[in-house]
Amino acid sequence: MNVTDSSLPVSEQGLPLNEIFLSMAIAAFLLLIVMEGLKPYQRFDRKVAKNSVVTNTTAFLFNNVILTTLRASSLFFVAQQFSNYGVLSGLSNGPIKWVLSFLLFDLAIYVWHYASHKNEFLWRFHKIHHSDKTFNVTTGFRFHVFDLFIEIVMKCLFVIVFGVDAYVILAIELIELSFIFFHHSNLSFDKEDLLSKVIITPALHRTHHSALRSEHDSNYGIVLSIWDQLFGTRKELVPKKIGLDLIEADNFIQLFFLAFITERHVGKLLGLIPKGKK
Template identity: 45%
Template sequence: MFVFNSVMMSLLSVYSLLTIAEQYASAGLLSQISNPVIRIAVSFMLLDLTLYFWHKANHMFNFLWMFHQVHHSDPSFNVSTAFRLHLVELLLTAGLKALYIIVFGVDKAVVIISEAVITVFVIFHHMDVSVPGEKWLGRIIIVPYLHKAHHSTLREEHDHNYGAVFSIWDHLFKTIIEIRPAEIGLRYVKTQDFMALFLLGFTRFQSSRH
């Protein structure tokens, strides 16, 4: 799934986003900010906020959860979990990012930097490790113990901690939870091969989501 997604996203998503950024960088809302450092910082914060709401929407709306459940179906929690994503979810996310680039006028360099930083953080917070000072760091960024709670089998636990990089959005919008989940994954998902997971994305969600 990692290889398949990487090839598809390299061919479709990254190239498309860079092409869109090249065309719309000077036309969006952020083009009014002359200082490049401030423009990059504001752009990244707004992107992270956008991804927070997008992630939350993937849990709230049944159509989006159908695809997002593939990510949550991993019965373990490790770096490979970060790449267990359904192709349709990846394409929808790319579409959201494209809209974001057009509205705010994000240039190619910022797109590359943002994608790199977010990818590193996504890998980081799927690592099943304890981080020194994680309680303090967790007030600012998403650390593994916070995201592990997001992968709990219990819906009342996994419908929290939506942040991609910053945890400040979860604190601000009251979606933060600090627990040690007893079990990871989705109990109703039994098969784990590539085709089964691909088809799972087109399967109506289970009401309990356990």
């Protein structure tokens, strides 16, 4: 299925809604890039910032080539096959079902994000996202291809369990993408603290990218901040340092292979962790 498929819902102007959502996501990305350049919240070392943007963009291009087709086809295929069998299948297609689908999807991503920090195997790949020494819109592209692949499987399971229509899941993903761009932006604005009571803002997600594990194990939400409030994972503070202390990557090749080197490995190499008795 294509995002411009004529079977998808259309706006009053005759445009497929998913095409509108995609345009909004692209517009949001470009606008945030401009805003960051004009008035950044924090100024990072110029060389480090440049390496970040280049590495993140390269990761996006690589991941996009490998996974875009798989992501779309798998989610669409699963949704087409199982949308009539899930928990929400008994509801008539309309605003109530759409809102419930969004809430459940956002909660599922929260749980997945939490698990990616707590499970050692998942963290092996997710830590690539946290290895950025700066914080900017392109950080939202900085993911390991295996991290994204496993996430696809999780989203397919979500579609099967809850029975969400293909066009709805795509629309939700594009909305979530827009928010990923937003909360990774190097910006600050008036009343951000009030807005953060409802959605994840740059200030909240900046804490999530702290170099300290005790700080970055928090604020797991993607769109709504209520999940962190409900489950006690919300933290409001200004991190002294962004990134990971023992993990660095100055280019995409290093970024890819960092997934196969854990902090424990690095610690042993540096002599920071005492060797066990023989």
